[in-house]
Amino acid sequence: MSELTTDDVHYYPAFLQALLEDHSDDATVAALLRQPAFAVYRNxxxxxxxxxxxxNYPAVQRLVGSDWMHAAALAYARDHLPxxxxxxxxxxxxxxxxxxxxxADELPYLPGVATxxxxxxxxxxxxxxxxxxxTALQSALVAGQDVCLVPHAATRWHHDAQHPVTTIWSANRTDPAIDPGDIDWQGEAALFTRPQAEVQWQAISHGACRFLDACREGQPVTQAAALALAQEPxxxxxxxxxRLLLAGAFTAFTFN
Known part of the structure; x- marks a missing residue:
């Protein structure tokens, strides 16, 4: 790969300025900006x-509508190019x-749904x-060996302490629309796994999230269980x- 030249070092920031701000202080890029094709490229x-x-955020879009989502997405893109x-x-x-x-201040649950x-x-x-x-894991546990569970690469989980994000997310992603009056407005959590090449999800508790957090941190099962029980007696x-094993949340275990 060739090294950047002095011209490149000046050109690329000027081009990026034109792309993001629709103007440029560089004469060469400013000339490019005046061409109709650049507007097409920028758009x-x-x-x-x-x-x-x-x-990538279908539940968010369904909640806020296309116009709101377009405005928010455009603002995000201006500061976070791919x-x-x-x-x-x-x-x-x-x-x-x-x-x-x-x-988004009037939709405090929206970041959790986006997560x-x-x-x-x-x-x-x-x-x-x-x-x-x-089977090997069960044998190790029955033998009294303390093991560390390794989360699967596809396993994800999230807990929102204040908002029923799992209910709201599922209602706007997979389930039929629900009456907001039927929602129990308290914190919720969700687990995502991919056991058979297809993403599956389920609601889980805060204690379950703490257990998974501890596993991700490399804590042994006994310590993970203690932390989970401290969160959810x-x-x-x-x-x-x-339940986690059935969901395919782990890929391996190691001996502590």
Missing amino acids: TVFKGCVDALAA RQASLIAYGEGFAAFLAALPA LDRCWTEAHLAADQPMVES DLDVAALLG
Whole structure:
């Protein structure tokens, strides 16, 4: 690969300024900007970003409508141009962007819903891995060995302490519309896995999320269980572990 020249170092920032701000202080780029084709190119770039965000955040779009989503997505794209040619994973920071967006202040659950949309995308695109060998794991646990569970590459989870994001997300992504009056307005969490090449999701508790957090941090099962119980004293850890294994949440285990 050839090295950047002095002209390149000055040209690329000027070109980016023209793309983002529709003007340039560089004479060469300013001349390019006056050509009708550049406007077409500029519009195409941002339309691609907006369309990708709408596709990657369908629950958010359904909640806010196409016009609102277009405006928010365009504002995001101006500050977060794609880093890859493919836009299938575009929008990594969109949930955080919405959390700081004044126009979203009246929808405090929106960043959480966006996070669940992102979890689905990441689970869908994650690397293939086998599921943990449950028989070997059970044998190790029965023998009293403390093991560390390794989350599968496709496993994602999110807990919102204040808002029923799982219910809202599912109602705007997969389930029929529900009456807002039927929603229990309290914190919720969700788990995303991909056990059979297809993303699956389920509602889980805060204690379950704490268990998964501890596993991701490399904590052994006994410590993960203790942290989960501290968060949720009534949690049935054995039932939780069985549920997580059935969902394909782990790829392996190591001995502590």
